[in-house]
Amino acid sequence: MKTIKVKVFRKQDEIHRYDTYTVTCKKGQTILDLLFHIKENLDETLSFRAFCRSGICGSCALKVNGHPVLACRTQVKTILDKGPSNKLIIEPLDGFKIIKDLIVDIEGKQEVLKRFELWLEEKKPPKNKEFKVLREEAKKYGKETDCILCLTCCSVCETLKENTPFAGPFAFVRTYRFIVDSREKDEKKKExxxxxxxxxxxxxxxxxxCVAFCPKEIAPAQDxxxxxxxxxxxxxxxxxxxxxxSHYLNWVYATGQINRLYLPLDVYDNExxxxxxxxxxxxxxxxxxxxxHLPDGFLALRDLIVRALIKDGDIENIDFKKIRKIDEKIEKLLKGDSKCE
Amino acid sequence: MRIGFYRGCCFQGLDFVLLDVIKRVFSVFGVELPEVRKTICCGGNVIDEESRFLSTIINARNIAAAEKENLDLLISCNTCFMVINRAKKLLDNNDETKEKVNKILKEENLLYKGERKIWHLLPFIVEKIGFEKLSKKTKVKLPYRFAPYYGCHLKYPEKIVKDGSIERIIELCGGTQIHYQEEDTCCGYHSIYTDKATSLKKIKRIVDSIKEAEAEFIVTPCPLCFKGFDMLQKEAKVKTAIPVLFLPELIALSLGFSHKDSGITYHKIPVKL
Structure with a gap:
């Protein structure tokens, strides 16, 4: 039992402020329990979203001491143990318009869900049979099916800050989940x-x-x-x-290094x-x-890359015509006709 | 003290200078940096788009090359560290992948054991050299206002650096640390070759915020962030360009090295002290 002061962000109409509440923490209490305690005992005007209290519905995502969390899955003690004792600041997620207090406007993201049609469009199952999803396949998108649309990833997304056409990490998590599902129609995958x-x-x-803060430990950046x-x-x-x-694959294959001299040319034709x-x-x-700079053993490295790509990847993505041209340059260099670091 | 140096792709061409600066600074503290010549580009988190397995095996090879020479590995780039560290974690926690990888590495007489440590430059300076040694060796006070910029991959997805590390080094060098609104914003380096417009917006956002906080220099331990700030500010149309120092350059200056030996004469945005 510990008495602490909790600062909570408040917004009504266009006025912002922070209210401070003095509360006594109990063992096992979550941030959501704390908010309910404030609402039921200290200030009934406080607004926040919450539903399942079990980390399943994704509605209670907010910021505590500057970091996004699910209020229902975060214990007050864990937060206090991490930072300066007795300090608790609760704020709405970043990157969204605030409707009231801790409630943010997620309508734009609902539109993304519709635009991306993030549901399974099934092929016809094999005649007189059902679809079978084997364990190996389920492993590919098991994590992604855990996405609860809490939108934490969007609140921390560095690209969304600058680029509004960017749909946000969650949309790609769900997209990936359907792309690798063998039941989905091929034309839908293309779409x-x-x-x-x-x-x-x-x-x-x-x-x-997004990888650091996803409360379900999904890695959107990897998807x-x-x-x-x-x-x-x-x-x-x-x-x-x-x-x-393509530049990375070819140059690392050929020389063990990318080539920053030619990168602008290879990517943007920028001579x-x-x-x-x-x-x-x-x-x-x-x-x-x-x-x-050629590393030691760069030729043996080529065997390793080929073997790795045969196991996982596509060897066709190495442009062997280009490699021949790079090899000509290497040959000149080894004969001493060209400059090198 | 000896630690294997991972060169990566950061020190090509002009940036070769940065490598010399690191070596010069470390020699003052009795740290030898033999280059592990077999190491190659970590794939920059780009090769991962083709194949996570390829990225893992390349970096298993990088670590195995250092292990063969009984060396820990020092990595100066945030992204290289993140990518190599990710491979290390995967290999240390997954015997099946480790076995698959070692079967291929065996052809080059290499073996990934996972016994040696990998270090990023900043935690190495803080933990192995230490603030006390650093403080004793500084000769020149640099009474300027510095904005520390850590770079994302030291903090996300895994935080590998203690808060306040760069700030403490700035103070030991006689400077004042300046905090600014956008200090946790990404510099956008990794989208320069995928979506340049987004990169430029990121640079502008950070630099304008630093300007508003009235800092005179940016200091970063990441050579990629360094390059982004040094090369792109003009194109990003920032209000006023702010010179940037790679962290070893700041230390080199305070150790009393000349401007040339500290690397600052090679910058695009002139560093005037």
Missing amino acids: RLETSINASIWSCVQCQK IQKIRKETIKAGYTETPGARKL KAVREFINFCKEHGVKIWEIP
């Missing part, structure tokens, strides 16, 4: 990839905040990477992101950037290189 491209899937900055791969497989090979991945880079290096008396 989902097109929707993902249109919803700026390549704009994700991969900051990993985004998996969908990106699927878009390339489906033929969207000319997006900057697809060309960047000017290459020239500027060269000039900048010259100005500062730094050697220009065509092949970056």
Whole structure:
């Protein structure tokens, strides 16, 4: 039993303020219990969303001491043990319009759900049979089916802050879940990839905040990477992101390194950037290189990459014509005809 | 003290200078940095888009190369650290993957054991060199206002650095730490080649906030964040460009190295002290 002061964000009409309540914490008490205690005993005007109290409905996501959590799954003691004792600040999620107090407007995200048609569109099952989802397949999207649409991922998303067409991590978690479901119609999968491209899937900055804060321990940033791969497989090979991945695969295969001199050219056809880079290096008396620093054993590395891609990946994504050209440069370098770091 | 150095892709061309600065600074504290020559690009969290297994095996090989030389591995880039650390965790907790990986590594006479530690530069400075040693060696006070910028991959998905580490180093170098609204915002480096417009907005958001807090320099321990801030501010149309220091450069200056040896003469945004 400990008496603490809780600061709670309040908003009514257009006026914002923080109210402070003095409460006595009980063992096992959650942030949601605390909010109910305040509402029932101290201030009935306090508004917040909550329903299942079991971490299933996703409606009670909010911020405690600056970090997003599910109120029903977070014990007051855990928070107090982490930070300066007796300090508890409860605020609505970032990145949304606030309707009242701790309640944010999620209508825009409901629209995303509709636009993405995030439900299974089934093929016809095999004649006189039911669909069978084998354990191996279920493992691929088991975590993703845990998504409770709490929108924590959107509240911390660095891309959403700048880029409104970006749909938000949750939309891609759910998209991935259906793309890898063997019951879904093939044409629907294609449609989902097109929707993902249109919803700026390549704009994700991969900051990993959604991975850090997802209360269900899903890794949305990784699902985004998996969908990106699927878009390339489906033929969207000319997006900057697809060309960047191709650069990484080819150059790491050939030399063990990416090549920052040619990256702007390979991704954006930007010859000017290459020239500027060269000039900048010259100005500062730094050697220009065509092949970056070759690590020891770079040829054996190629075998390893091939073996790995045979197990998981697509060996066809290595552009062997391009590798021949890089090899010519390496040959020159090894003969001493070219500059290298 | 000896620790294997992981070079990664960060020190190509002009940024070769940054590598020299790290070596110079560490030698002052008696830390030798032999380069583990077999290590390659970690895949930058991009190879993962093709295959998580490929990314894991590349980084198992990077760690195994250091293990073969009985060395821990020092990584200076936030993203390299995140990616290599992710592979290490996966391998240390999944015997099946470890076995699959080691079967392939065996062809190069390598073995991933998982016995050596991997370090990011900042926690290494804090924990292995220590503030006391750092304080004793500083010769030049730098009485400027510095905005610390940690970079996402030191904090997310896993926090591997203690709060206040850069701030403490700034103070030891004679500077003042400045806090600003957008200090936890991502610099957007990883979208430069997937969606540049978003990257530029991120740079602008952070730099404008730093300007508002009236800092004179940005300090970051991540060479990618460093490059983003140094190269893109003009294109991002920030109100006023703010010079950025790679953390070892700040330490080099306070250790009394010349501007050239501290690396600051190679910046796009001039560092005027």
